[in-house]
Amino acid sequence: MENQITKKPINKDMMISFTLLALLFVVLVILELVLPRTSILFTVLKKGAIYALVAVSMNLLNGFTGLFSLGQAGFMLLGAYTYAIFTIPVAARSQVYQYFNGGLIQFTLPVFVAMILAGLIAAGFAFLIGLPVLKLKSDYLAIATLGFAEIMRALFQWDKIGVITNGSNLLRKYPVFKTTIFYFAVSGICIAIIVLLINSTYGRAFKAIRDDEVAAEAMGINLAHHKRLSFVISSFFAGISGALLAMFQTTIQASQFKSAMTYEILLIVVIGGIGSVTGSCISSFLFIACSEWWLRFLDNANLNITSLQILRPGFRKVVFSVVIMMIVLFYQKGIMGDKEFNLGGLIKFFKTLPSQHKLPAHLKLAKTKEGK
Amino acid sequence: MSENVLKMQNITMQFGGVVAINNLSLDVNKGEIVSLIGPNGAGKTTAFNVVTGVYAPTNGAVYFNGTEIVENYPYGKMKKLYAGSDNGKFTKRIEPTPDKITKLGIARTFQNIRLWKSQSVFNNVLIAKHLRRSSNVFSATFRLNAKEEKIQREETAHLLNILGLYDFRDELCTSLPYGIQRRLEIARALATEPTLLLLDEPAAGMNPQETNDLTSFINKIRSDFRLTVFMIEHHMDLVMDISDRIYVLNFGALIASGTPAEVQSNPAVISAYLGEDKNA
Numbered sequence: 001m002e003n004q005i006t007k008k009p010i011n012k013d014m015m016i017s018f019t020l021l022a023l024l025f026v027v028l029v030i031l032e033l034v035l036p037r038t039s040i041l042f043t044v045l046k047k048g049a050i051y052a053l054v055a056v057s058m059n060l061l062n063g064f065t066g067l068f069s070l071g072q073a074g075f076m077l078l079g080a081y082t083y084a085i086f087t088i089p090v091a092a093r094s095q096v097y098q099y100f101n102g103g104l105i106q107f108t109l110p111v112f113v114a115m116i117l118a119g120l121i122a123a124g125f126a127f128l129i130g131l132p133v134l135k136l137k138s139d140y141l142a143i144a145t146l147g148f149a150e151i152m153r154a155l156f157q158w159d160k161i162g163v164i165t166n167g168s169n170l171l172r173k174y175p176v177f178k179t180t181i182f183y184f185a186v187s188g189i190c191i192a193i194i195v196l197l198i199n200s201t202y203g204r205a206f207k208a209i210r211d212d213e214v215a216a217e218a219m220g221i222n223l224a225h226h227k228r229l230s231f232v233i234s235s236f237f238a239g240i241s242g243a244l245l246a247m248f249q250t251t252i253q254a255s256q257f258k259s260a261m262t263y264e265i266l267l268i269v270v271i272g273g274i275g276s277v278t279g280s281c282i283s284s285f286l287f288i289a290c291s292e293w294w295l296r297f298l299d300n301a302n303l304n305i306t307s308l309q310i311l312r313p314g315f316r317k318v319v320f321s322v323v324i325m326m327i328v329l330f331y332q333k334g335i336m337g338d339k340e341f342n343l344g345g346l347i348k349f350f351k352t353l354p355s356q357h358k359l360p361a362h363l364k365l366a367k368t369k370e371g372k
Numbered sequence: 373m374s375e376n377v378l379k380m381q382n383i384t385m386q387f388g389g390v391v392a393i394n395n396l397s398l399d400v401n402k403g404e405i406v407s408l409i410g411p412n413g414a415g416k417t418t419a420f421n422v423v424t425g426v427y428a429p430t431n432g433a434v435y436f437n438g439t440e441i442v443e444n445y446p447y448g449k450m451k452k453l454y455a456g457s458d459n460g461k462f463t464k465r466i467e468p469t470p471d472k473i474t475k476l477g478i479a480r481t482f483q484n485i486r487l488w489k490s491q492s493v494f495n496n497v498l499i500a501k502h503l504r505r506s507s508n509v510f511s512a513t514f515r516l517n518a519k520e521e522k523i524q525r526e527e528t529a530h531l532l533n534i535l536g537l538y539d540f541r542d543e544l545c546t547s548l549p550y551g552i553q554r555r556l557e558i559a560r561a562l563a564t565e566p567t568l569l570l571l572d573e574p575a576a577g578m579n580p581q582e583t584n585d586l587t588s589f590i591n592k593i594r595s596d597f598r599l600t601v602f603m604i605e606h607h608m609d610l611v612m613d614i615s616d617r618i619y620v621l622n623f624g625a626l627i628a629s630g631t632p633a634e635v636q637s638n639p640a641v642i643s644a645y646l647g648e649d650k651n652a
Contacts (some may be wrong), residue, residue: 193513200512201502204491208499210498211488216481218424220474220503229509263454303570337492 021188027053028181037178044293045180048285050244054269056191056278062266063275064198065230066210067134068142070262075235077257078125079118080183081156082159083172084252085164086114088369092173097166104163107132111175115186115243122239123232125152130231134224156254165254172251181229183244190237195277197233206230206294246303272334279336295319375402376438377600378423378478383432384416384456385624386446392418394624395457396432400568404603405594410621411644416604419621420570422584424480428467431456432568436476436520436568442466463495465572471633479566481557483604487545493556494541498528528563535559535589551582555589562597567591569604569637575610583607587614612636620644 028045035041061067086109088096097103109117133144155161157168165171177183197203202262205226208216216224246252264287272283295316385393387473393415398477400406408416423434425442425525426614430450434442445462446454474480488496515521532538537559540548545556553638561569564615574590575583587610595599605611611618612632620628620635622644635641 117558197509197513200509200515201507201513201517201524202509204495204499205502207491210490211490212486215482215486216499217470217479217490218426218474218486219500219560220471221499222469222471224469233509251638298402316602 004252025181025272028184028204032180038066040296042180044285044289046183046248047292048288049180049183050241050248050348051268051288052281052284053187053190053244054238054241054265055272055284056194056277057234057241058265059205059272059274059277060194060198060237061230061234062269064210065206065227066213067227068138069145069231069234070142070259070266071145071149071235072238072265073098073128073257073259074145074152075098075122075126075238075262076242076245077149077152077156077254078122078254079239080246080257081165081171081242081254082118082121083114083246084174086117087111087174089173089175090170091162096171096173097163099169100163100166115240118243119236119298122242123236126232126235127185127228130228134227134231146262149257149262150259152266153254153257160352168253168255170251170253171246174246176247176250183248186240186244190240191277191281194233194237198277202226202229239248271324271331272335273336273338274334275338276334276336276340278335278341279339282341283335290323291316304346343356376400377402377436378434378602380419381422381433381435382458382461383419383422383429383434384454384458385415385422385427386430386450386453386455387454389455391455392624393422393429394455395622396621396624396626398619398626398629400600400602402600403594403598405471405590405603405614407615407618407620408482408602408604409606409608409611409618413623414621415624416621417572418624420480420604423473424478425468425470425473427466429460430454431458433466436473436478440464440466441468441473442477471503474564474566477565477567478570479561479564479568480570481554481561481572481574483576485550485553485557487553487557487560489544489546491545492542493537493545493548494528494532496545496556496560497531497563498524499567500560503564517570531559531563535562535593551578551585554578554586555604557626558589558593562593568600568602571601571605573606575605575607578607580609583610585615586610590614 031041056075058069058072061069087104089108090106093106094102129145129148133141133148136144156165158165159167161167162169198206205216205221208219208221209223209226213223268284268287269280271287272279272281298316298319376399380396380398381395383393384391396415396419398406410416410421418427422429422432422442428444430446431444431454432442433440433444444464444465445464445465446459447465486560488499490498505512505517505520505524507520511517529538529541532541535555535558537552537556540552540556544592545553546557558569558571558574571590575586578586589599590603591614593599615632617630618628618632618635618636619626620641622640627640627644628638630638
């Protein structure tokens with residue numbers, strides 16, 4: 001009855017979620033013990049976890065604060081480079097920076113410090129470019145942030161600062177984690193923090209800004225401050241996911257952080273549902289699995305299913321694009337819309353599936369109301 | 373009773389060559405209900421936007437409880453174009469953003485309802501409490517402000533209760549009837565703990581029954597929350613019924629002011645509303 005007022009921090013739903021998460025980790029541990037390390041499943045899971053984090057961080061900005069920003073790849077690049085630059089062992093620096101006399105930085109930070117620093121540097125840049133850029137609205141903000149990401153990519157390949165960034169050469173030999181659990185743990189903690197933020201008083205203020213900026217300002221919400229806050233926090237977590245990506249790939253190069261990468265993340269957010277954290281997580285795993293794993297067989301030219309020989313390297317991308325188009329056409333609000341995944345809702349959905357799932361949404365609502 | 377809450381001094385608001393408000397001076401005293409009326413396009417909402425910091429006036433100043441909150445003078449391109457009087461009287465530029473003015477204790481509603489559409493009734497009011505927080509983003513994220521959050525939720529429930537909105541608390545605000553949405557907008561403004569409430573056409577689009585309810589509602593909140601009310605309204609029944617004093621605007625200029633009876637019999641007001649009688 002009075003659930004909104006005396007909302008307890010730990011209720012039944014949360015207990016179920018925690019149990020599910022614990023189960024997930026147990027399953028992961030067992031999988032790692034059973035399957036070989038090189039299994040494609042782990043690649044998908046690791047990359048999926050990384051993309052889930054960056055997609056949720058983008059969702060915080062695009063879905064919850066209503067700022068259409070396309071700078072995510074740029075912030076990931078900052079995070080990835082920060083992590084790599086500060087963790088390459090001193091002994092290996094002369095090899096990595098072979099064209100730059102071993103580079104400028106001759107010390108190494110602990111892994112976790114470097115990861116947090118990766119987030120902080122991305123957040124710092126976000127703060128600086130946020131000052132002018134966040135005054136822009138909708139499409140213009142997208143263009144400005146996209147431009148920022150492209151500038152970052154070009155800047156990091158510049159020879160003149162090669163003593164730090166190694167120019168357009170690879171950064172490698174930094175410490176990496178091989179276990180899938182590590183990626184899930186870091187990404188999970190970060191997403192949990194974002195969820196806590198979204199459900200706090202600040203998260204509600206963000207949603208108010210998304211819904212109606214004028215009303216939000218008139219009700220005393222400082223627009224500039226809150227937009228910048230959202231931008232900086234989103235970039236912080238994009239930076240951390242960049243560091244994770246660097247670990248996952250074991251080598252990093254600025255040229256891979258193209259705008260296409262931002263579009264991939266945007267696609268994940270849109271498919272998952274703008275304004276749904278669980279939607280972003282689910283769709284990121286689906287997206288990565290589709291692009292890396294499930295459609296791989298289409299590239300296999302030796303399969304010879306038909307005499308037409310349409311199966312050739314690259315064909316999976318054609319099918320993948322069609323799949324994406326189908327999803328966008330038929331699931332315009334994404335998998336989850338702006339709802340969050342919860343077990344009770346899922347059970348209810350399957351129970352009512354045969355009888356009324358084809359009813360329009362408003363009719364369904366009316367029915368449940370009568371039920372009360 | 374004559375303690376001044378809001379004072380607008382020589383406000384001129386000019387958009388390029390169009391003078392939306394010309395040299396408007398008015399004051400609102402503590403505990404009063406003051407109405408601002410006038411035909412369409414007279415500049416009433418613009419006056420509200422100047423007070424709440426949405427527009428910086430071209431010339432003039434606004435005082436709230438004796439302290440200056442807005443002041444501006446014609447400069448830049450406006451200096452050449454300026455068509456109002458009293459040029460050179462004001463010398464400072466104070467242009468606060470709307471959120472700062474709300475924090476001082478002036479809350480407003482909108483002519484076309486501007487609720488946060490994806491949020492429930494409860495959240496709409498709760499979000500308006502955000503500006504009275506003492507937590508920062510870290511303490512809020514990690515739930516170190518649980519006490520404050522609880523107090524805010526209780527206050528919100530209390531507010532909804534006394535305004536008769538508690539039964540709708542879990543509903544999406546867009547699913548409510550129009551009159552309730554208007555009332556919710558007032559509730560949301562009250563949640564910011566104002567001393568001066570600006571109502572922009574609270575009875576717009578309401579039927580006579582709803583208008584009647586609104587009259588008693590405004591009277592009730594004025595006494596319950598010790599408010600001063602400054603409102604724009606077109607429903608003359610409501611205005612004449614409720615107002616202590618009335619200001620009449622026409623084409624941006626003040627043409628009359630006084631008690632409802634005085635304004636009703638003022639020939640300038642009658643001609644502004646009904647047009648001039650050429651045979652007279």
